[in-house]
Amino acid sequence: MKKLINDPAKTVDEGVAGFAAAHSDLVRVVIDPPFVVVRADAPVAGKVGLVSGGGSGHEPLHAGFVGHGMLDAAVPGAMFTSPTPDPILEATKQVDAGAGVLHIVKNYTGDVLNFETAADLALAEGIEVQSVIVDDDVAVKDSLYTAGRRGVAGTMLVEKLAGAAAERGDSLDRVAEIARTVNSQVRSMGLALAPCTVPHAGEPSFELGEDEVEIGIGIHGEPGRARIALEPADRLVDRLIEPILEDLPFAKDDRVVLLVNGMGGTPMSELYIVFRRAAEVLAERGIDLARSLVGSYVTSLEMQGVSITLLKVDDDLLDLYDAPVHTAALRWGR
């Protein structure tokens, strides 16, 4: 394990401290209870507050998306571990301006349970809270007999569009509805060429041979659903995008946002090679590439790999996508 860290037990603390130092114009950071990253000007009068969070190790998600037009607060837990209810409750209180608070929760047992408790506690303090569970990962079969699909890179699109709706003044009900709509129209799938190593574990989350690829990985260094031999990028892209297209399904003339997301250790040059093929597949199917996003936004530490996300949009959702956003990791329009 070779990392730019000091003490494996302090990576989250020091990463949050560095984030706070770099973005003091955008956020303030609560360290007790640890940690809450709050939009500098929260609570914003009259606005629904948006809170998300989850285990650390997925940077820039979620703290990198705190700011105008996106989240009001992010709650980073320990490495790959959902935060406890205390900081979630604290975040909820700090961003509540009386218009209510939306919790955006990735669908993992730990996240769901801890946010659930925090929401109960907030309700008990008189804060109106709604929750939206994000579960965009098509690698996991959604059924009554599993924990359901995971929330992966699509989460950032839920945060972006719901954030824009909150910023324009939509009500809590409406913002929650938009978040649910986005979740229902976004699908993702990822793969890894190399695993990541959780600092305190000191060993890779799984082992991969020099010519193996893990397909259908999550964002917590979980192994995926299948291991195959390494193939050319275009073929691997097909293996990700086809299940995505079939799942919703995405059809001819649909308009989509295409997100090609690096898992943390993948260079931009490879993401663009992936993007090239993904866009080609969409063109072949007559699907309209309305917007493109390429970068490492929802990561698994230094994992080498990529995920592909498609979001089906209409005019209203596209307006929300295009709306100004000013956060550490996503910024346009201001």
Added chain:
Amino acid sequence: MKKLINDPAKTVDEGVAGFAAAHSDLVRVVIDPPFVVVRADAPVAGKVGLVSGGGSGHEPLHAGFVGHGMLDAAVPGAMFTSPTPDPILEATKQVDAGAGVLHIVKNYTGDVLNFETAADLALAEGIEVQSVIVDDDVAVKDSLYTAGRRGVAGTMLVEKLAGAAAERGDSLDRVAEIARTVNSQVRSMGLALAPCTVPHAGEPSFELGEDEVEIGIGIHGEPGRARIALEPADRLVDRLIEPILEDLPFAKDDRVVLLVNGMGGTPMSELYIVFRRAAEVLAERGIDLARSLVGSYVTSLEMQGVSITLLKVDDDLLDLYDAPVHTAALRWGR
């Protein structure tokens, strides 16, 4: 070597194609001669044109910085290999609006010679060209007896500030002067925890033991000046920032932009741990952290490592830094 590529010989072609597909709102791409990435609305009437370029493998540099407020064209060469004069000349012609063209060239023999030839050819066609050589890397001793210092991450700050000056309508002389001023006030140094592998070479650019760090690396997978045992991040940061501070030197009450730049395979979480210590050192020295930038902007394929860049600014340079920019990899203010 495990990469998301198809054919090692086609990585640049396909990467450029992917970039063009993802950012057709921002750029158009010339494929003959290969390759020129041109701002979609070039030439911009009355504006000095900015052209940069160099070997591929440093993405998002330079193509990611083409757009409003930064470059008018980027010329990506083969992997880690300076482009030839033909596409540089083509770029120069495409962005010339009669106000002249500035070439921003990283100080490598190949880049300097090829841009020199292109500038001569452009002059012969009646285009006024000036060149600025960027050499911000303090790891390399600048002396009459070497090829001089290398251009590394500071290049993006030269491009940003000169780009803002061109966008506000400064003359070629003035834009060139600003670029030279920025270059004279910016210093960088980098390290690697793991090397990169050039696709066609198929082997890492150097070998590093599991507990070794290469200090003073360039951005072409060149080995650095010294190899040391792995240390805590804070100590490594000190090894980078101290030579930087001494070189200019940066002194108490100086105002600086601090760029913590990932080399391609380094996750954001580690960059923030590095940022934390770098900001701490500045505070200890009484140096004023005016602006912060954290991300992987000037990379060496999937190299795992980081570089630190400091730029000393005054009010005018800070205005240029803050001016709106709209490119694929850097965007604010619009």
Added chain:
Amino acid sequence: MSGLDGAWTRRWIEAVVAEIATRKSELTALDRAIGDGDHGENLDRGFQAVLGKLDALDDAPTPGAVLKLVATTLISTVGGAAGPLYGTAFLKAAMAAGDRPELDATGLVEVLTAARDGIVARGKAEPNDKTMVDAWSPAVEAAGAAGDDVRAVLEAAASAAAEGAIATEPLVAHKGRASYLGERAIGHRDPGAESTALILRVAADTR
């Protein structure tokens, strides 16, 4: 001693703290195989925090008071799935214990049952879903059938939990992160079932 008093409860928890610290990397390794490799860290973080708070207890706390302190501390320090689940288990156990000064065999079975029911209510896992429920449920059943000696009840619960944990190995998971793996989870023991077995084994061994 015929029943389990607050001092015993405290000794048990102190022993759990030590045991989790010792077996942390083993639990994490189990979680790395079919989860995300943090279960040992998570519990250790939580129980270390518990250790720091034990001194805030009364001189002669009730079992319920100790259990409540463990519950609230785990809830606010563990996170992940295990935090709310163990937190709920200890909270429900504390509520079942009430302010009784001692737990006899019947009381102990009530407490264990409440803990298990709390986990099931929160996590919605059924038996054979390959979760900690697969250690808790057999433990509760064995405890109920063990008669009226608290030591026998503890021993029965610990042994059944250990067997239950082992019995998760051939299962496909239907809850938690291991469920993402489908067939590939087969052959691995569930980390939460293992930590449950460990906690109950320590109880049986605590005098």
Added chain:
Amino acid sequence: MSGLDGAWTRRWIEAVVAEIATRKSELTALDRAIGDGDHGENLDRGFQAVLGKLDALDDAPTPGAVLKLVATTLISTVGGAAGPLYGTAFLKAAMAAGDRPELDATGLVEVLTAARDGIVARGKAEPNDKTMVDAWSPAVEAAGAAGDDVRAVLEAAASAAAEGAIATEPLVAHKGRASYLGERAIGHRDPGAESTALILRVAADTR
């Protein structure tokens, strides 16, 4: 044949194309040690492009015409440091050859001298800076002292270039990427000097 005509020049270049293709990875490996690992690829890309253009030549081209074609093709396809440097070398060589139908020993020495001077003018490297100049300069000197038989001149140039390339090994570099390495460049042969030696060796072996 007493002099070198255009057909010979073309045969030489064709043999260089083949030799570079064969020794590409060797050159790249040298460059990986003290540069950026692309020298073989760069030259191969350039000379393959040259091969594709040779048929555009006249039936009976002059040596100068062949050299000029090589020059312009290398300039527009190689890139990096080697592209402009070899491009300039061949361009200056072509200019020195002029429209002479054949090069005798004197003409050949003029051509080699012009190539070397072109490289020095572009790259500003001095002898012992650990660059291709360290192969070219001894080659030019040996060629000048080899008398008036073209074959002897070629053989002298090729041998001197090979020795010059080897002699770069103990040097610290003062130009090119290897200069960034300081003392660590010691012990490695300069890739450009090696490719120069290879190109001149092929010339001596071309009949």
